[in-house]
Amino acid sequence: MNINLTLIGQVIAFFGFVWFCMKFVWPPIIAAMQEREKKIADGLAAADRASHDLELAQEKALERLKEAKHEAAGIVDSANKRAHQIVDEAKVAAQAEAERVKASARAEIEQETNRAREVLRSQVAALSLAGAEKVLGATIDQNAHADLVNKLAAEL
Amino acid sequence: MAGENQTVSDYIVHHLTNLTYGKLPAGYERYDGSIVGDGGAWVMAHGGTEAAAMGFTAIHVDSMAWSIGLGIVFSWMFYRVAKKASSGVPSGFVNAIEMIVQFVDNTVRDTFHGRNPLIAPLSLTIFVWIFLMNLMDLVPVDIVPELMMLLGVEYHKIVPSTDPNITFGMSIGVLILILFYSIKVKGFGFARELALNPFNHPLFIPVNLFMEIVGLLAKPFSLALRLFGNMYAGEMIFILIAALFSAGLAWMVPAGFLQIGWAIFHILVITLQAFIFMVLTIVYLSMAHEDH
Numbered sequence: 196m197n198i199n200l201t202l203i204g205q206v207i208a209f210f211g212f213v214w215f216c217m218k219f220v221w222p223p224i225i226a227a228m229q230e231r232e233k234k235i236a237d238g239l240a241a242a243d244r245a246s247h248d249l250e251l252a253q254e255k256a257l258e259r260l261k262e263a264k265h266e267a268a269g270i271v272d273s274a275n276k277r278a279h280q281i282v283d284e285a286k287v288a289a290q291a292e293a294e295r296v297k298a299s300a301r302a303e304i305e306q307e308t309n310r311a312r313e314v315l316r317s318q319v320a321a322l323s324l325a326g327a328e329k330v331l332g333a334t335i336d337q338n339a340h341a342d343l344v345n346k347l348a349a350e351l
Numbered sequence: 352m353a354g355e356n357q358t359v360s361d362y363i364v365h366h367l368t369n370l371t372y373g374k375l376p377a378g379y380e381r382y383d384g385s386i387v388g389d390g391g392a393w394v395m396a397h398g399g400t401e402a403a404a405m406g407f408t409a410i411h412v413d414s415m416a417w418s419i420g421l422g423i424v425f426s427w428m429f430y431r432v433a434k435k436a437s438s439g440v441p442s443g444f445v446n447a448i449e450m451i452v453q454f455v456d457n458t459v460r461d462t463f464h465g466r467n468p469l470i471a472p473l474s475l476t477i478f479v480w481i482f483l484m485n486l487m488d489l490v491p492v493d494i495v496p497e498l499m500m501l502l503g504v505e506y507h508k509i510v511p512s513t514d515p516n517i518t519f520g521m522s523i524g525v526l527i528l529i530l531f532y533s534i535k536v537k538g539f540g541f542a543r544e545l546a547l548n549p550f551n552h553p554l555f556i557p558v559n560l561f562m563e564i565v566g567l568l569a570k571p572f573s574l575a576l577r578l579f580g581n582m583y584a585g586e587m588i589f590i591l592i593a594a595l596f597s598a599g600l601a602w603m604v605p606a607g608f609l610q611i612g613w614a615i616f617h618i619l620v621i622t623l624q625a626f627i628f629m630v631l632t633i634v635y636l637s638m639a640h641e642d643h
Contacts, residue, residue: 197402198516199373199409205418205520206527212422213469213476213524220429221472224452227436234438 320348359594364399366492366590369514370499370506371396373409397505411514418511421483425476451479455629462633465640470633473528477521478629484512485582485621489614492589512624513586518579522571525632529570533639540642570635574628581624585617 324344357365372395379387382397395412396402402409432448441449455475463470487510499507511517533541545563546556592613595606 197371197406197409198519199371199405199407199411201409201411201414201514201516202520202523204410204415205517206524208415208419208422209476209521209524212426212480213473215426216429216476217469217472220426220433221452221475223433223436224429224449225456225471227438228449228453230438231441 316348320344323347359597362594362597363587363590365506366496367508367587368399368506369402369411369508370413370504371402371405371409372412373402373405375401375405379404395505411508411516413507413509414511414514414517417487417509418484418517421487421511422480425479425483429475429479451475458630459633462630463637463640465637467532467636467640469528470636473636474629474633477632478625481512481521481578481628482622482625484510484517485624487511488513488582488585488589488617488621492586492593510582510586512578512582515575515579518575518582519571521578521628522575525574525635526568526571529567529635529639532636536640537642570631574631578624578628581620585613585620588613589617 327344372393374391374393375381375387375396377387377389377391379391379401381387382401396405396409429448429452432445435445436449452475455478456471459471459474490509495509496507508514533544537544545567546559548559548563550559589610592606592609595602595609598606
């Protein structure tokens with residue numbers, strides 16, 4: 196444990212290694228680390244930005260969706276309205292048609308009835324004439340009693 | 352383990368003796384009875400007494416070799432990483448090195464508020480180098496000396512930081528930096544600081560000078576002695592535990608437990624000592640940069 200030249204040797208070695216470290220070791224390592232730090236920070240910032248963008252896009256999409264829904268609802272609404280209208284119109288038309296058909300049927304029935312009545316009446320007139328002829332046993336003068344018979348037929 | 356005919360104290364002394372190469376003074380009688388001729392002789396010291404007789408003109412070959420070797424290991428390791436350092440994804444080893452660099456950088460940032468490109472690499476060098484030197488303490492105490500013995504090298508101490516020359520060498524390096532930056536930053540203010548602190552009166556200049564210079568010198572002294580003391584004590588305990596193994600079969604088990612326990616505890620100590628040396632260096636240099 197003597198103090199000797201080792202002391203001087205160590206001082207020289209000390210400065211040598213410190214110089215080496217300062218010249219060749221420290222700067223590249225610390226530069227690389229700082230660069231990486233910056234890269235990571237940039238990456239994180241980009242990720243932040245991207246997530247923010249995503250949020251915005253989602254919001255926009257949601258808005259679009261809402262708009263589209265609204266629009267669709269409007270379309271459906273108007274379509275419904277139109278359908279109702281068409282149905283109503285059809286109903287009215289059908290009702291009118293039905294009335295018309297009913298009316299024509301009624302008119303036809305009436306006509307038939309009248310015709311039948313006319314035929315009946317003429318037949319009754321003929322019958323009653325024939326009956327009267329038989330009852331009287333004599334020929335009734337067609338011309339003399341035509342007024343009477345016609346009156347009778349009209350009463351039927 | 353030591354030879355059969357060796358006493359425990361021989362064993363301990365052997366383990367605490369550095370491999371010394373130096374100049375023996377003229378007329379010195381060596382261990383084998385030969386007398387050193389005129390002008391002295393540069394030889395490997397045989398034992399502690401010869402090493403002591405060499406005085407200052409000697410060098411601890413083992414301390415120096417391990418210290419520089421570990422410094423080269425440090426430089427090589429970090430240089431390799433520095434060469435392939437990129438801002439891409441770091442792989443395992445690069446990651447580990449960068450963790451250390453980051454740690455040192457943070458410590459420096461927290462403590463040193465000036466702007467000086469030397470401080471951070473200086474701290475990194477101190478931290479890792481001292482850590483590696485201390486780490487040698489965890490190598491079982493007998494392995495390297497025994498191997499060296501087989502190679503014909505008589506003494507070998509592998510923990511450079513248990514050599515006060517090494518620790519003082521580093522702390523003197525720090526002192527030189529403290530003085531350099533004090534003068535560079537404060538100029539004449541540094542002299543005034545030494546002379547007029549703490550008593551700001553011309554009459555007290557000698558007292559102030561004495562106190563401030565003692566205070567200044569205390570910094571490297573405390574740095575060096577703290578590291579040396581801790582590592583020397585740690586190594587001493589390792590050696591004592593190793594000696595305990597030779598005390599008989601019954602002592603093997605407790606000695607084994609002691610060895611493991613102390614080694615685990617020592618992992619903490621070596622890291623802590625490296626860290627303390629680094630932090631105090633930063634603090635001292637930060638003080639050197641600040642004007643009062």
